[in-house]
Amino acid sequence: xxxxxxxxxxxxxxxxxxxxxxxxxxxxxxxxxxxxxxxxxxxxxxxxxxxxxxxxxxxxxxxxxxxxxxxxxxxxxxxxxxxxxxxxxxxxxxxxxxxxxxxxxxxxxxxxx
Amino acid sequence: xxxxxxxxxxxxxxxxxxxxxxxxxxxxxxxxxxxxxxxxxxxxxxxxxxxxxxxxxxxxxxxxxxxxxxxxxxxxxxxxxxxxxxxxxxxxxxxxxxxxxxxxxxxxxxxx
Numbered sequence: 001x002x003x004x005x006x007x008x009x010x011x012x013x014x015x016x017x018x019x020x021x022x023x024x025x026x027x028x029x030x031x032x033x034x035x036x037x038x039x040x041x042x043x044x045x046x047x048x049x050x051x052x053x054x055x056x057x058x059x060x061x062x063x064x065x066x067x068x069x070x071x072x073x074x075x076x077x078x079x080x081x082x083x084x085x086x087x088x089x090x091x092x093x094x095x096x097x098x099x100x101x102x103x104x105x106x107x108x109x110x111x112x113x
Numbered sequence: 114x115x116x117x118x119x120x121x122x123x124x125x126x127x128x129x130x131x132x133x134x135x136x137x138x139x140x141x142x143x144x145x146x147x148x149x150x151x152x153x154x155x156x157x158x159x160x161x162x163x164x165x166x167x168x169x170x171x172x173x174x175x176x177x178x179x180x181x182x183x184x185x186x187x188x189x190x191x192x193x194x195x196x197x198x199x200x201x202x203x204x205x206x207x208x209x210x211x212x213x214x215x216x217x218x219x220x221x222x223x224x225x
Contacts, residue, residue: 040218041217042117042215042218043158043204043215045214048211048212056212092158092213099212100163104150104157104158104159105157
């Protein structure tokens with residue numbers, strides 16, 4: 001039973017570029033949430049996807065967007081990258097209505113130069 | 114606004130000893146969940162223990178237990194018989210609907 005997987009593990013981009021991060025949820029899960037974890041901080045909620053739609057969003061600008069596919073996998077897109085977007089991006093999966101049981105992936109470390 | 118506060122940025126404990134990590138939170142809800150997550154250098158967030166607010170009894174998972182004081186909005190984690198593998202960042206978290214709110218973390222060092 002595969003857990004939550006994320007790709008790539010590391011990524012280096014330059015300011016102004018765009019990036020796409022990917023997440024495959026744990027088998028049997030239908031909901032994916034994305035978090036940004038800056039160095040030395042706790043994760044901050046970006047948004048959640050269920051049934052291929054964004055269901056809830058944290059306090060992040062529109063430069064952050066996402067997508068969920070019919071197989072429940074998800075992408076996080078960030079446009080016009082800023083130095084402050086450098087962080088660990090975590091994906092978590094759960095079943096709708098059971099968000100108290102979220103499983104986290106290993107994260108993607110993004111460095112913006 | 115929901116907030117989670119961890120007032121101890123760093124803690125250390127001797128191997129085999131007991132350590133307590135503190136957490137306070139703020140919510141207007143009456144029913145909710147609280148969590149402690151462990152994040153080792155590998156970065157993967159691992160659930161340590163979970164507490165449902167409507168349950169009076171403190172949750173326990175092997176060497177890990179919590180002291181949940183609902184009125185005081187306090188949720189501390191006690192690690193007994195500390196092991197070298199317990200060294201990690203520990204995050205207290207609260208869930209409101211679909212969204213987790215995390216504290217800033219406590220870095221735990223275990224001294225051999």
